[in-house]
Amino acid sequence: MDFKPTEEQELMVQAIEEAMTRENLETYFQDCDKEHKHPKKWWDILDELGLFSMFLPEEAGGDGEGAVTMFLVMEALGRCGGPIYLFWDHVKADALLENGTKEQIDKFMPMFFEGKPAFAQGFSEPNAGTDLSPATISTTYTRRNGKVYINGHKHFISGAQDSDYCLTLAKNAEDPEQLTLWFVPTNVPNCKKEPMEKMGINMENVNDIWFDDVEIEESDMFSFEGNGLMATSKGFDYERLIDAFNAYGQALCAYEDACRYANQRIVKGQEIGRLQLIQNHIMEMTMRIEAMRNMLLHYAWNKDNGQLTRAEASIAKQFCSESANIVVDHALQILGGIGFCGSRVSRIYRDVRITRISGGTGEIQTVIAARQVLKKYR
Ligand SMILES: Cc1cc2nc3c(=O)[nH]c(=O)nc-3n(C[C@H](O)[C@H](O)[C@H](O)COP(=O)(O)OP(=O)(O)OC[C@H]3O[C@@H](n4cnc5c(N)ncnc54)[C@H](O)[C@@H]3O)c2cc1C
Structure with a gap:
């Protein structure tokens, strides 16, 4: 390599x-x-x-x-x-090319x-996050007079304010075991969307969406009936790797800001970088930055050579999201008061926290990776 x-x-x-x-x-x-x-x-x-x-x-x-x-x-x-x-x-383009109709593509x-928001992705609901299944999904589709009608409430949907469509997971009202994806318009009278309050990633909007008998066509189905959970799943491993790149990239910024600050900030006549306790923060950050970078380049190479495993994608997401949060916390500590009040490290501290939750929580990455590891030693 x-x-x-x-x-x-x-x-x-x-x-x-x-x-x-x-x-x-x-x-x-x-x-x-x-x-x-x-x-x-x-x-x-x-x-x-x-x-x-x-x-x-x-x-x-x-x-x-x-x-x-x-x-x-x-x-x-x-x-x-x-x-x-x-x-x-x-x-999202890979799944669209693989499963979309010519018209949808x-x-x-x-x-x-x-770079325009093509469509948001609506899987989660108030009672369906990690566990997406016919038992938890309550959004439904019903066929009536040659049309399809969507009813339900989607929760935490990124980017929906700017998208005209939401690729929506819904279950068949007549046959609830069938979970299917539909392109549903969101700028129509029977659809309401509202941004949610959140602690960070303020440049993104995350939304509640309510569908009240929104009318769509049979041709708005994505992939085939009953394939709602599988139609986008092929890209999950790469998405997890990209989530890990995202966590690392943000941590790198905080890390470099903190290192520069440690060389400049004078306390009692000397740069704080000369203090061993500050050097401890520098070392803790550096070890994680180096480990993340090496792991991510290795797994990225595996991806480009068709060798990225499911476990590796989950290990990268879990390790980098945890490490990035630890690095940013150390960085904020080095910056002292200015870390909390107004530096970009404060923004990164708020923004990076979500990497441990969205795109599959850390616990789920652990479950996925640990199972694969154990299988290897059976
Ligand atoms: C900012 C943001 C953006 C998002 N964007 C989107 C989006 O665009 N589209 C979309 O559909 N969704 C989106 N989501 C939803 C996101 O995918 C879910 O929040 C996530 O899957 C977790 O679901 P939950 O919040 O319901 O938590 P739960 O599933 O209720 O989990 C709660 C806790 O229990 C743990 N847990 C659950 N099951 C297990 C298990 N089997 N083993 C061990 N621990 C477990 C979890 O890890 C977590 O710690 C977004 C969420 C946020 C916060």
Whole structure:
């Protein structure tokens, strides 16, 4: 395995860092965070850098770049304080290409190229999070007079404010064992969506959605009837790896800010970096940053070579989400009061916490990985 970046990858990382520095985006991010606004200016830079098409499959006209390049991009964007938790929509394109009808692909695929929110994904409900099953899902679809009607309440749905559609998991009202996905319009009178209060990731919206007999067509079905839980599952491992890139990228920013601060902040006539207790924080952070980077490059290489296992994806997500939270906590401690009041490390501290919950909680990653490990030694 050789992790030395190619010349193209180096140029791309350089271009990202130059663009992020040129625009001096930190004040802008602070404003967007305070106002709970999508960072359009930053999004335009991603577009200018070609990042929306970079990871889309070649068969759809994208550049088809793989996981190692993805890691380097997330690392470069995260290092500069970018809200990289927003940059994952392109992952939905694989499932769309695999399971979508021609009409659905023609309708949504161009939006991924433009960085526009094509559709939100509505699986979770107030009583269905980790456990998505006919017993917990209460959103239903009913066929009437040649149409299909959706009723129910979806919960925690990311990006739904800006999306016209929600890919919605619902069960057949007449045959509840059938869980099926439907593209349901959300900007229609019978649908209400409301942003939820949350402790971080303020540049993203997370929503409750209520469907009250929303009328759709049979052709709005995604994949086939009864395949609702499987139609998007093939991409889960890669999504978990990307979640891990996201956690690492944010932690890297906090880590580097804290190291610089330790060299500058004078207390009792000397830089705090000379104090052994501060060096302990530096060491704790460095070990985790190094371990995350090595693990992620290794697994990204495995992904690009068709060898990423389910256990590895879960190990990466669990290790990096926990480690990132630990690193950011140490970083905030080094920054002292300014860490809590107004530095970007405060924002990262709030933003990184979700990596232990969404996209499958840490407990679930542990269950998945541990089972696979035990199987190996049976
Ligand atoms: C900011 C945010 C964005 C989200 N975006 C989306 C989205 O776009 N679309 C969407 O559909 N959902 C989304 N979700 C929902 C997310 O996927 C769920 O929150 C997550 O799956 C956990 O479900 P839950 O919150 O209901 O917790 P629960 O499933 O109720 O879990 C509660 C606790 O019990 C633990 N637990 C549950 N089962 C087990 C088990 N078998 N073994 C051990 N421990 C277990 C969990 O790990 C957790 O600690 C989002 C959530 C958040 C907070």
